[in-house]
Amino acid sequence: MEVVYWEGQRLVLLDQTKLPHQTTYVTCSHYQEVAEAIYSLKVRGAPAIGVAAAYGCALAAFNYRDDLGMSLEQFLDQAGRELLATRPTAVNLRWALERMNDVYQNIREKSLENVRSGLLEAALQIHDRERKLEEKMATFGASLVPPKANILTYCNTGALATAGWGTALGVIRAAHNDGKNVRVFVPETRPVLQGARLTAWELHGAGIPYTLITDNMLGYVFLHEGIDLVLVGADRIVSNGDFANKIGTYGLAVLAKYHQCPFYVVAPSSTIDLNLKEGKEIPIEMRDPREVREIRGQLVSVKNCAVLNPAFDVTPHDLVTAVITEKGVLSPPFKKSIKSSFDEEGAYR
Ligand code: MRU
Secondary structure, eight states: OOSEEEETTEEEEEOTTSTTTOOOEEEESSHHHHHHHHHTTSSOSHHHHHHHHHHHHHHHHHHOOGGGSSOHHHHHHHHHHHHHHTOSSOHHHHHHHHHHHHHHHHHTTSOHHHHHHHHHHHHHHHHHHHHHHHHHHHHHHHTTOOTTOEEEOOSOOSHHHHTSSOSHHHHHHHHHHTTOOOEEEEEOOTTTTHIIIIIHHHHHHHTOOEEEEOGGGHHHHHHHTOOOEEEEOOSEEETTSOEEEETTHHHHHHHHHHTTOOEEEEOOGGGEETTOSSGGGSOOOBOOTHHHHEETTEEOSOTTOOOOOBSEEEEOGGGOSEEEETTEEEOSSHHHHHHHHHTTTGGGO
16 A cells, blocks of 8 residues: 555645544645645654655645746745654654755756656655665564564554555564564554554554554563564664654663663664764654543543643663664664764765
């Protein structure tokens, strides 16, 4: 099932807010509709957001008209800023928009038609690149999964989150395809239930054995079910290996450490932000309080009560066993392994 695709002069997105009960698509014919879809989590997951934003930028070129009172460059700049502002933690969004801007700078003297086709081509390439490198990550990661492993994951890191194969869930899928007989524990992932709604749905579809748990069962599961490894994705990994991921990941990492359980982070190198040294520098997205007070639009607490709703938390690198990217398995000390994984193509970023 395609999560994000281009059709004619429009971007089509699988509406993840409706899953698992309805499979509906939204069609965006203006970049602002793409920005809204990213903000409202119709498309979500760090790599998928990057891919959608790249197409959003191409779409902006198709939206441009000379009578808008600004140049094409100014219009693309405005589109880039609006897309970037939708979700501040996932660095893939910035990464993709920077790639698109680099491409634009190389073709800016060309005709509007050529700029449009050049930017669309660049977005298609970003999408294709994500798909290919996720398969590599999955292969590296699957080699670390022992047979008959009980795996704990978090949030949704599958095809839905990446518009490709998946990061942590891609590793699980590859291990399952290798005949490793894995069983997956899926925390529901409050507040918006990416685990219960999306990961369970993907695992069900792939025929991979899984058990749904509520987030407050994590300690019980470590104690009584025997977890062999934890596999999570990331929204931003910084130079020293600290990383941001869905709120609750930090607590999960602390539990894994206490239970001496390997804890792996799976992410493409577009999720690595070498501009930041430590996790405390990562901006954390704060979301609408209604996501916490309500479940699927149904009030479950006191109307208008005070709420804290950070979408992500930061896990320090000393709780991480290894980071798996398309370049290989990066081990501590991460400052060194992450940097050297970029040395060959550092200029690319
Ligand atoms: O708020 P979301 O659903 O976009 O959060 C997604 C996550 O936290 C994922 O774990 C992360 O983006 C990595 S997905 C490959």
